[in-house]
Amino acid sequence: MSIGEMVFSPLGNSFITMLAPAKVIGALLGFWPIAVFFATLIYPKLYAYLKTVPFQIGYGIVAAIVIVMGIILWLLSGRLDQLAKAE
The missing domain is CATH 1.20.5 (Single alpha-helices involved in coiled-coils or other helix-helix interfaces)
Structure with missing residues (x-):
């Protein structure tokens, strides 16, 4: 997960800054770490489920x-x- 974050975080931020309108660029750049936060919350539950099936x-x-x-x-x-x- 850490390697994926190191690879895709700069790409995601670059893509956001390239395509986002100037009015919402800050909000969208702030959304990226929030999405990572929710992914880290979901991952342990997914892993626990995968151990049961x-x-x-x-x-x-x-x-x-x-x-x-x-x-x-x-x-x-x-x-x-x-x-x-x-x-």
């Missing part, structure tokens, strides 16, 4: 969620690219 089922569900979210981001990437070029 068979490996294939638990991690299969996690993999399915990650794949669906990746597809959603991929589908929206064209729009995000347009926003980035417009700035």
Whole structure:
């Protein structure tokens, strides 16, 4: 989790500063650490749940969620690219 935070935090902050309107940039940059905070609250509960179910089922569900979210981001990437070029 720490490695992921070190890799994606600068990318997320850079993306926010690149695309956010000037009026809300501070609020959005403040939202990033709040999102990390909630992720660290959810992770122990998720880990505890994954210990109670068979490996294939638990991690299969996690993999399915990650794949669906990746597809959603991929589908929206064209729009995000347009926003980035417009700035």
